[in-house]
Amino acid sequence: MPTESILAWYAVHARELPWRAPSASPWSILVSELMLQQTPVNRVLPVWTVWMARWPTAASLAAEPSGEAVRAWGRLGYPRRALRLHACAVAITERHGGKVPTDHAELLALPGVGAYTAASVASFAFRQRHAVLDTNVRRVLARLKSGQEHPPKSQTTAELRLAESLLPEEAETAATWAVAVMELGALICTARSPRCADCPVIAQCAWYKAGKPAWDGPPRRGQTYAGTDRQCRGRLLAVLRDASHPVEKPALDVVWSDAVQRERALDGLIADGLVDPLDDGRYALPS
DNA sequence: AACCCGTGGTC
């Protein structure tokens, strides 16, 4: 049975990540999950550590301007997540008495918390029984059960049903199983060069048994970045993040030459609430 | 449903 093999492997090989410590608070786990969305563990670790020392509770973050969250986010990427995390802190403080809600539906209602994050917090922080389907788990299940190198582009109900069917009955075991499968995908069953020789379930792996056939599905479109609005937004926001005071417009203009694109990106940042255009014509992180 | 949203590491 793959369940026992993966649990046994995890017991030996799990990384000691601080948000996995028994003492980790639900809030610290929620913070880690928001930061880990599309961002590697190694880049999250130092930011999370500083963040938790400064804002150990939701209420402590909620008491600060959202711009402070954006600044402390640093270069993690996708800074709207910082805004959403701040909004989470406000919602938790105002609606939930400062405590991260334990109910899956209430978690899902928080800003920036989707299906994955709601399930992961309910599972990791509150030891509930949920299918936790992230990119790692989807890849492991695709290989192990479907014999495909990669999961479908977008999550299917078949994947969800498969993940639920594999979930151990007992909640505590299910919670450990969820993080164990994720860890297997992160350390062994990786996207690029899977370490099949070290895999605890190689004997059950449909993809391996089929000879590890190459991906024959639709080409997985890459993410271009150079020259995009995203890169431009990143440059503009970096100026404000690195400044201790509001900046004049020319300080923004110098970081991107295409004026049309630059204005569009700046408007987008303002619309997102990441940049505050002051009455005096200067720009600042939001208050 | 497809597209947008950052950043840095890897081979």
Next chain:
DNA sequence: TGACCAAGGGT
């Protein structure tokens, strides 16, 4: 070296 990838979510 440029394409791919990383604990997704919102619209």
